[in-house]
Amino acid sequence: MEILVCARRVPDTSENEIELNAAANDIERDDLVYSVNEPDNYAVEEALQIRDRVGGNVTVVTIGGEDEEEILRRELAMGANRAVLISDDAFQGSDGKGIATILKSFVQKGHYDLILTGVQADDGAAQVGGMLAAMLDYPFASLVNSITVEDAKLKVSREIEGGNREVNEIDLPCVLSIQTGINEPRYVGMRGIRQVASLPIPTLGVSDLGVDQSAVGQAAAKVTRIDYFVPAASKGAAMLHGSREANADRVLELVAAKGGLK
Amino acid sequence: MVGIFSPSLITDWLVPGRNLFLTIHVLGVACFTYIVAKRLVPLLRAERDLRFDQPLTRLGRVLKFWLGQWKHPRYKFAGTLHILIFTGFILLATRAFTVLIVGVSPNFVMPGLAGRTGHIYDIITDYAATVVFLCMVVAAVRRLVFKPARYAVPPKYGKSHTADAVFLLGLIAVLMVADSLFAASLAAGHAQQGESVEALAVLTLPWMLKMVIGAMPLATLRGINVGAYLVHAITFYFLLCYRPFGIQFHVETSLFSVYFAKLERGTLKPVRWGVSDEHLDQVKSFGVKKFEDFTWKHMLDFYSCADCGRCADNCPANAAGRPLAPRFLTIKARDYAFQHYPVLGRPKEGKPLIGSVYSEDEIWSCTTCGACEEECPLLIEYIDKIVDLRRGMIDDGNVPQSLQKPLKALESRGNPYGKMEKKKADWVKAAEFQQTCSVKILDHNQSAETLFFVDSITSYDDRMQSIARSTSRILTHIGENFGILGAAEKDSGHEVRRFGEELLFQSLRDHNTDAIKASGVQRIVTADPHAYNALKHDYKDLPPVEHISQVIAREVKAGNIEFAGVQNADNVYAYHDPCYLGRHNQVYDDPRDVLDSIPGLKRVEMKRSRDRSFCCGGGGLMLFYEPKEEQRMGVLRVRMAAEAGANVIVTACPFCMVNIEDAIKVAGLEGKMSAIDLTELVDQCIARESSTEKQETVMVGG
Numbered sequence: 001m002e003i004l005v006c007a008r009r010v011p012d013t014s015e016n017e018i019e020l021n022a023a024a025n026d027i028e029r030d031d032l033v034y035s036v037n038e039p040d041n042y043a044v045e046e047a048l049q050i051r052d053r054v055g056g057n058v059t060v061v062t063i064g065g066e067d068e069e070e071i072l073r074r075e076l077a078m079g080a081n082r083a084v085l086i087s088d089d090a091f092q093g094s095d096g097k098g099i100a101t102i103l104k105s106f107v108q109k110g111h112y113d114l115i116l117t118g119v120q121a122d123d124g125a126a127q128v129g130g131m132l133a134a135m136l137d138y139p140f141a142s143l144v145n146s147i148t149v150e151d152a153k154l155k156v157s158r159e160i161e162g163g164n165r166e167v168n169e170i171d172l173p174c175v176l177s178i179q180t181g182i183n184e185p186r187y188v189g190m191r192g193i194r195q196v197a198s199l200p201i202p203t204l205g206v207s208d209l210g211v212d213q214s215a216v217g218q219a220a221a222k223v224t225r226i227d228y229f230v231p232a233a234s235k236g237a238a239m240l241h242g243s244r245e246a247n248a249d250r251v252l253e254l255v256a257a258k259g260g261l262k
Numbered sequence: 263m264v265g266i267f268s269p270s271l272i273t274d275w276l277v278p279g280r281n282l283f284l285t286i287h288v289l290g291v292a293c294f295t296y297i298v299a300k301r302l303v304p305l306l307r308a309e310r311d312l313r314f315d316q317p318l319t320r321l322g323r324v325l326k327f328w329l330g331q332w333k334h335p336r337y338k339f340a341g342t343l344h345i346l347i348f349t350g351f352i353l354l355a356t357r358a359f360t361v362l363i364v365g366v367s368p369n370f371v372m373p374g375l376a377g378r379t380g381h382i383y384d385i386i387t388d389y390a391a392t393v394v395f396l397c398m399v400v401a402a403v404r405r406l407v408f409k410p411a412r413y414a415v416p417p418k419y420g421k422s423h424t425a426d427a428v429f430l431l432g433l434i435a436v437l438m439v440a441d442s443l444f445a446a447s448l449a450a451g452h453a454q455q456g457e458s459v460e461a462l463a464v465l466t467l468p469w470m471l472k473m474v475i476g477a478m479p480l481a482t483l484r485g486i487n488v489g490a491y492l493v494h495a496i497t498f499y500f501l502l503c504y505r506p507f508g509i510q511f512h513v514e515t516s517l518f519s520v521y522f523a524k525l526e527r528g529t530l531k532p533v534r535w536g537v538s539d540e541h542l543d544q545v546k547s548f549g550v551k552k553f554e555d556f557t558w559k560h561m562l563d564f565y566s567c568a569d570c571g572r573c574a575d576n577c578p579a580n581a582a583g584r585p586l587a588p589r590f591l592t593i594k595a596r597d598y599a600f601q602h603y604p605v606l607g608r609p610k611e612g613k614p615l616i617g618s619v620y621s622e623d624e625i626w627s628c629t630t631c632g633a634c635e636e637e638c639p640l641l642i643e644y645i646d647k648i649v650d651l652r653r654g655m656i657d658d659g660n661v662p663q664s665l666q667k668p669l670k671a672l673e674s675r676g677n678p679y680g681k682m683e684k685k686k687a688d689w690v691k692a693a694e695f696q697q698t699c700s701v702k703i704l705d706h707n708q709s710a711e712t713l714f715f716v717d718s719i720t721s722y723d724d725r726m727q728s729i730a731r732s733t734s735r736i737l738t739h740i741g742e743n744f745g746i747l748g749a750a751e752k753d754s755g756h757e758v759r760r761f762g763e764e765l766l767f768q769s770l771r772d773h774n775t776d777a778i779k780a781s782g783v784q785r786i787v788t789a790d791p792h793a794y795n796a797l798k799h800d801y802k803d804l805p806p807v808e809h810i811s812q813v814i815a816r817e818v819k820a821g822n823i824e825f826a827g828v829q830n831a832d833n834v835y836a837y838h839d840p841c842y843l844g845r846h847n848q849v850y851d852d853p854r855d856v857l858d859s860i861p862g863l864k865r866v867e868m869k870r871s872r873d874r875s876f877c878c879g880g881g882g883l884m885l886f887y888e889p890k891e892e893q894r895m896g897v898l899r900v901r902m903a904a905e906a907g908a909n910v911i912v913t914a915c916p917f918c919m920v921n922i923e924d925a926i927k928v929a930g931l932e933g934k935m936s937a938i939d940l941t942e943l944v945d946q947c948i949a950r951e952s953s954t955e956k957q958e959t960v961m962v963g964g
Contacts (some may be wrong), residue, residue: 015671015680031682033674078659174396186659190765193547235732 001056001172003047003148004112005080006103007040008062010073010122025228037072039118043178045185046147047116048079054149057081057109063091063102072201077192078185088205093218096127101216103128104135105209114154115175119143128175133175141170142177151198269365269491272305272749279488283365283495290499297506298514300605301741304554304561307609310535311557313522319666321519323641333639337572340410343397344639347434350394351513354441357387358498361441362913365495381460387465388445395438396465398431405431412571413552419590420597423509423569423754433501440494442467442602442880443475447487450476497864505598509569516640522559523641527632528846529553531557531646533653533764534943536905549653553598554646563642564599567592573634573644578877579627583892586627588634588644594619616655623890625651629880630760636873645760650761659867665761668886673766676752676773677718678883686716689727690734699735702745704781710735710745713783713805717793718753719916721879725923729833732808732945733789739948744787750777754840756796757882771801778804787813789941791842791915792881799849811914811940815852818859826949827861835865836908838899838922839875840915853914853940860947868906876902878925881917896925900935914940 010208011018012035013025021028036044059082060075062068072083082132084106088091091102107115115133119142126142133140141156145165148155156176157167170176208215214220240247240252269279326332326917331348332342351737355538356372363370373382404410405424443466452459453476462469475486505511512519524531534545535557550556556564573588580587598619602610616622628648655661661669669677676683690701702708714733720726757771762930778786786807788794797807817823837857843849850872857865870876879895880887900922903911911922922937929935 001329012670012674012680014667015675017682029685033675033680035670184663185666187656187661187669188659189656189669189763190769192659194543194765257830 001050001113002056002111003051003056003058003114003116004107004110005040005043005047005058005060005075006062006115006117006128007044007060007071007075008037008118008121008124009034009064009068010037010124013122018227020227020230024224027228034067034070036074037121037124037180038117039120039180041075041103041118041185042180042182043116043118044075044078044080045183046178047114047169048186049183050114050147050149053083056113059084059112061086061103061106063087063094063099069201073193073196073199074188076196076201077188078201083199083201083204085201086205087203090206090211090213091219093221094216095223096125097131097220097222098220100135102129102130102209102211103132105211106204107136109209113172115173117175117177119177119179129175129177134174136175137168139174140176141174142167143179144176145179145182147176147182267806269488276804280366283362284441284661285500287362287366289494293499293503294378294506295604299505300603301506301511301565303609304599305503305558306640308556308558308561309554311522311559312535313559314436319525320523323523323525324517324521325880326643327639328517328665328914331639333637334640335582336637337570340404340570341639343401343404346393347401349396350390350397353390354387354394356383356442361444361491362498365491367694372547377730380923381745381812384445384460385463388442388463388468391442391468392466395435395442398435398438402428402431402435410417410571412575413569415625416587418585419587426508427569430501430504430508433497433504437497438467439471439496440490440497440886443471444487446471446495447475447483447490450478450479450485451483474593506565507605512566512568512640515562515566516568519559519562519640519642522562523648524643526799527848527952528795530649530800539768546765547654548649548657549655550647551603551616551654551658552621553595553612553615555650555654556595556853560647560650561595561599563640563647564592566640567596567642568640569593570639570823572637572639573642576633576637576874578631578633578879578895578898579889579891581898582889582895584627584889585621585624586705588865591620591624591647592642592646596895605849615651616660620651620656622660622662625655625765626665626887627885627891629841629877629887629895631877631880632845633841633874633877635847644917649760649762652760654762655763656762656764662887664886664888665883668883669758669761669763669766672753672755672770672896676770677722678753678886679718679722681722683749686721687709687746688745689716689721689730692727692731695731695734698961699731699738703748704745704783705748705750708745709782710743711784712742712744713778713781714744714746715754715778715786715788715790715793715797715807716746716751717788717790717916719920720790721751723916723920726919728943729789729916729919729939732939732941733787733943734876736810736823736941737787737815740813740822742787745781745783747774747777747781752777754790754793754796754800756792756800757884759796759800761883767800771796775801775804789914789916791840791847792917795842795846808853809847809849809914811843811853811856812849814856814940814944816826818856824949825860825943825944825947826861827947831862831863833910834908835863835910835912835943836903836906837865837871838868838903838911838913838918840913840918841875841877842881843914846874853912856940856944857912860943863947866906866908868902868908870902873959878913878918878921880921881915884918894921894925894928896921897929898926900929904931904935911935911937912940912943913937 007176011032019028044060051058058080060072060080061084063071063072063086064199066083076083086102115224131141132182143158145159152172154170155167157165162165166189240250334344360372392565405427449459449462450472462472500572505513532547533542537545571589577588602612625648630645671680672678687703702710702765703709716730752770752773755767759767785805786797787810789810794807794809797804837853855861876899877895878899913919919937919939926932926935
């Protein structure tokens with residue numbers, strides 16, 4: 001099975017202190033460390049596991065600049081067969097639809113049976129997977145937390161609010177957005193990264209993909225950010241003072257009162 | 263031993279005695295040689311291990327640990343029993359050899375053992391055989407009646423080893439009785455024939471047996487004599503050839519295991535012996551994944567284990583109910599070797615060890631505290647094997663999710679918490695601290711003689727920052743010109759290495775080494791035993807490193823630190839030895855000397871202290887690992903302190919502090935028990951001239 005995983009590089013929320021920049025239109029990006037968007041990493045792991053079960057290849061693609069190579073190398077070290085960087089000045093400032101348009105062109109250049117995306121990026125809006133499927137006219141299943149391959153079909157399941165699970169059948173080729181927890185991604189050590197350090201990563205631009213330039217980039221973006229702020233801390237936190245036992249009893253009461261205990 | 267009482271001269275059997283015994287000898291020796299050769303096959307396929315250096319040191323250790331049985335008395339009863347058996351075997355070796363040869367060559371006398379010397383030797387060995395026999399009886403009774411807990415085999419590790427143990431004891435007992443009966447019948451026969459006989463030693467087995475059979479007819483005696491000889495010879499060779507199939511193989515292999523044992527404490531084996539760090543990229547696979555990835559010495563260890571259970575008895579992971587017992591790490595590997603390298607037939611391909619022989623949790627459960635290695639009478643190594651197995655898992659990407667985040671953070675931020683580098687020195691900025699104690703940051707503008715290597719937890723953790731501040735105040739008090747690296751200091755990588763991520767460790771080490779060298783310091787002090795061990799053993803070419811307890815002890819002796827007295831004279835203190843200060847670096851006395859020099863301080867020892875200290879639960883990455891366990895090691899440790907009558911646990915390691923303070927809460931001992939770092943206690947108790955300094959100390963200490 002030929003599997004494509006669309007991944008993104010994001011500031012790692014567990015290793016950064018995210019602060020607003022002076023202009024208050026973005027976060028302060030000096031001193032940040034980045035990693036693969038977590039759900040995307042689960043998607044890569046799932047792709048590798050499917051490949052190891054049924055054969056085929058896993059390609060990882062991302063859109064961005066030179067810095068994005070870092071995450072592609074990490075996914076190559078994990079075991080992906082191929083990584084592609086899509087990079088062009090013309091793509092800068094694309095909105096979700098623009099990104100989906102770029103990816104659509106890329107998908108149409110190859111032959112993929114299965115396209116995986118993370119459920120959403122840490123700083124994203126969970127748009128691209130669905131839009132990409134629609135543009136390709138592929139079936140789409142979101143929030144997937146298990147995949148079983150059955151010939152030309154997949155059985156995919158997702159969790160329903162409240163803990164129930166739903167299983168759907170979906171025809172290939174299709175697009176799935178992957179939820180964290182679907183698997184346990186393997187560890188990528190220093191050694192793995194060093195071993196793929198010299199593997200070539202092809203970079204594709206507007207002309208390589210044949211993208212309609214008027215549909216991507218800043219100019220084509222119909223959703224634009226107009227504000228970015230840290231919400232003021234609201235009231236509602238209750239500090240409990242008292243003995244441990246009394247506090248524990250009080251917590252139980254509070255949780256029960258909010259419907260957290262059944 | 264000439265005359266009718268000579269097995270070799272028997273002629274009334276189907277074959278002449280000499281031929282029969284010659285055949286037994288040749289068959290026995292051939293069998294043994296074949297079996298041992300087969301046992302050596304996996305060792306020849308194993309990884310390299312460079313253990314041929316320092317022959318004199320190694321011989322010295324053979325004298326101490328093998329011939330001297332140095333570790334055995336740590337278990338008084340079993341140890342004494344073993345020393346008696348071992349001594350008996352050593353004494354009886356020559357006699358056994360002589361007796362065997364006599365079957366072929368009746369006039370044989372071991373050179374040097376003729377006449378009077380020979381007689382004295384006979385008396386000694388008569389007693390030796392008797393003592394060994396009695397030891398077999400006692401050991402069998404212990405095994406069968408008293409059943410010491412450490413010999414038990416939990417169901418998950420297979421069947422009980424008692425039957426095999428008792429069978430072996432029985433074989434040795436038979437050997438002793440046969441040998442004695444041979445001597446007794448010989449003496450009785452000679453006496454009946456009126457030949458001069460040397461008296462048998464009083465109260466020995468031969469002496470007693472001679473009393474029983476002395477009056478029997480000559481022909482019966484002759485029959486007994488030959489029968490005893492035959493039983494002795496057959497048992498001897500059966501035992502010889504049976505030993506390589508179980509725990510008794512240590513009789514042959516222990517000498518080599520001890521000779522080739524690891525010499526340096528606190529160190530780890532390289533990824534591959536003989537491959538330098540620069541060439542590691544060319545190594546195809548890291549660590550131990552399949553059995554043959556172990557080194558030959560580690561395989562020899564598997565053969566040498568005597569199944570005494572002392573390692574598991576002292577293992578904190580085992581005590582806490584984690585799925586790890588060092589004893590079975592070895593036993594399972596030996597079983598694998600026996601199965602896949604059979605005595606009859608060709609070697610068989612095996613599966614990867616993780617998932618078949620060992621579980622992942624088993625290998626991650628170890629805190630590398632070293633209690634097992636400290637205890638093992640045969641100096642069997644465990645930490646290097648555990649680390650090698652972890653290297654294999656890391657290489658395969660097989661790492662628990664709980665450890666992946668901190669490892670990734672160590673890679674990108676240089677600390678497991680993912681904190682910003684620029685905040686590493688924030689602890690020096692605490693308002694009340696900054697007023698009384700200024701800490702230099704050794705960048706391009708400032709220099710110092712001494713580097714205080716703080717390491718991650720003491721830099722970033724709110725609670726542990728108090729250790730950094732106390733250490734700084736102590737260094738200031740003794741007039742040390744010191745500073746810290748600040749943002750340029752990355753994690754020492756001690757646990758990174760011990761969790762098997764060798765290349766990440768090397769990148770941290772190289773970064774820190776450059777930073778330390780660039781700072782131009784003359785020496786290094788740290789309050790973290792893990793950092794201490796890393797800088798001392800894992801790093802190379804650094805200025806000398808000391809743990810703060812060593813510095814304090816020295817300054818107290820020199821009179822540069824005087825104590826005003828302990829604040830609460832009712833407290834009873836117990837010192838908890840951190841594994842990487844105590845066992846791995848042998849610093850036991852300095853912290854105790856410091857405590858004992860504080861006027862009015864009452865100190866008790868926990869039952870498990872010094873080299874038998876009980877790990878608090880492990881440091882570094884172990885704090886992130888979520889073990890499967892019945893209870894926390896720390897809780898067990900805190901209860902040990904309570905049992906000793908202490909209400910304050912003094913430790914000298916930030917990770918011990920995390921684990922012990924947590925454990926006090928979990929054990930429900932809050933308010934009854936507390937923990938304090940040695941530096942904090944010293945900082946509180948130092949007699950300072952300036953009153954402002956004192957006030958500040960009290961505030962922070964409280």
